[in-house]
Amino acid sequence: MVTYGADLALPSVNKTDTFPWGVRLIVGLPVGLPSQKMIDNQRAIAEAIRVDPDNVEMRYTNDGLIVDIITFKMPMKLAYQFGPSSTSTYRVFTGVNRRGEPRYYDFDGSYPHLLIGGISGGGKSVLLRSILTQLATGPAPDMYLCDLKEGVELGIFRDLACVKGFASTLPDVKNAADEVDVEMKRRYAIMAANGSQQWTGKKTILVVDELADFKTRAGDPEAKLKNEIKTTLTRLSAKGRAAGIILVLATQRPSADVIDGLIKTNIAASICFRTRDGIQSRIVLDHDGAASLPDVPGRLIYQTAYDETLQAPYLAADEARKLIADLPKKTVVQTEEEIRHVTNDKPHAGEVNPMDGDIIEL
Numbered sequence: 416m417v418t419y420g421a422d423l424a425l426p427s428v429n430k431t432d433t434f435p436w437g438v439r440l441i442v443g444l445p446v447g448l449p450s451q452k453m454i455d456n457q458r459a460i461a462e463a464i465r466v467d468p469d470n471v472e473m474r475y476t477n478d479g480l481i482v483d484i485i486t487f488k489m490p491m492k493l494a495y496q497f498g499p500s501s502t503s504t505y506r507v508f509t510g511v512n513r514r515g516e517p518r519y520y521d522f523d524g525s526y527p528h529l530l531i532g533g534i535s536g537g538g539k540s541v542l543l544r545s546i547l548t549q550l551a552t553g554p555a556p557d558m559y560l561c562d563l564k565e566g567v568e569l570g571i572f573r574d575l576a577c578v579k580g581f582a583s584t585l586p587d588v589k590n591a592a593d594e595v596d597v598e599m600k601r602r603y604a605i606m607a608a609n610g611s612q613q614w615t616g617k618k619t620i621l622v623v624d625e626l627a628d629f630k631t632r633a634g635d636p637e638a639k640l641k642n643e644i645k646t647t648l649t650r651l652s653a654k655g656r657a658a659g660i661i662l663v664l665a666t667q668r669p670s671a672d673v674i675d676g677l678i679k680t681n682i683a684a685s686i687c688f689r690t691r692d693g694i695q696s697r698i699v700l701d702h703d704g705a706a707s708l709p710d711v712p713g714r715l716i717y718q719t720a721y722d723e724t725l726q727a728p729y730l731a732a733d734e735a736r737k738l739i740a741d742l743p744k745k746t747v748v749q750t751e752e753e754i755r756h757v758t759n760d761k762p763h764a765g766e767v768n769p770m771d772g773d774i775i776e777l
């Protein structure tokens with residue numbers, strides 16, 4: 416501690432450590448100067464030591480006040496490069512943090528449901544693609560994909576055997592959500608019979624892109640349908656976890672009308688790309704932070720118990736198609752009658768009909 420006379424004592428740097436991401440200072444504080452006061456004045460202190468305030472992080476530990484000065488530059492684009500996913504883990508790579516450290520989201524962890532928000536072009540679809548590719552090539556949970564953008568974004572997964580439902584219209588979304596609801600009730604019944612508290616079998620994941628489509632307006636002819644879907648999503652968000660039912664809900668127009676108290680209360684993990692304004696950021700994160708993220712696609716705030724800024728991996732659609740190309744596909748079962756109808760082609764006389772038999776697996 417550096418003291419000047421009887422009255423003045425200043426913080427002192429007790430230790431300096433160098434890391435690949437920058438420098439860590441362990442700072443001793445004079446008696447009477449609470450660490451929180453330093454943390455509250457982080458920007459002023461950063462300016463005083465001539466460091467960009469955005470590159471300084473402070474927290475208090477038993478060793479003293481930790482001041483991290485980060486010199487690592489977050490990548491503007493992070494290539495999707497990870498090996499084959501393990502079939503037993505629901506942990507998916509979500510990006511690197513400001514220190515270049517990898518971060519994962521665990522669908523089997525404490526916060527299984529995920530809310531993804533942010534402006535158009537922020538990177539939601541690319542992140543969803545990367546998450547679904549990792550899950551499909553990994554544990555391959557049963558998936559229900561609701562893509563209200565005409566199935567454009569999630570369509571590449573549509574034919575996979577693990578995709579049990581694909582919805583691109585509101586009535587289809589209602590059917591998908593109802594099916595998942597029925598499955599949840601079935602699992603609860605099995606769990607009650609076994610006396611178990613937690614579903615240990617295969618998980619089911621329901622993805623909805625775009626939540627704002629459930630917003631109702633005065634005189635909306637689809638209001639009843641939308642409200643029914645919201646009610647089911649709310650129930651799944653509240654009770655799904657123990658039954659291995661996971662929700663991933665995405666929106667580019669975060670609206671309090673849709674992400675109401677209940678869904679929000681039950682979804683403790685959020686990913687927010689840049690938002691148009693502080694209001695949208697607050698709906699997803701409860702603070703304005705996402706409105707001031709830099710205009711870099713894939714840059715996001717990942718919020719669980721605390722916030723972290725990440726750069727998400729970039730996975731192009733063609734690349735994802737290649738990664739899932741060899742996965743099992745849905746088996747199409749058609750009768751000879753249906754095939755004739757589709758091809759409009761009858762077998763020629765004397766020709767051996769390869770489709771003899773009632774049911775043909777293609």
Ligand SMILES: Nc1ncnc2c1ncn2[C@@H]1O[C@H](COP(=O)(O)OP(=O)(O)OP(=O)(O)O)[C@@H](O)[C@H]1O
Pocket residue numbers: 491492493533534535536537538539540541542667712713714726727728729730
């Ligand atoms: N992680 C990323 N790294 C680098 N570039 C990215 C990343 N994610 C997205 N981009 C770029 O931004 C573009 C838009 O991304 P994306 O389609 O995911 O946005 P979005 O948020 O889903 O928008 P919308 O809601 O309109 O579909 C991509 O085509 C790509 O060029």
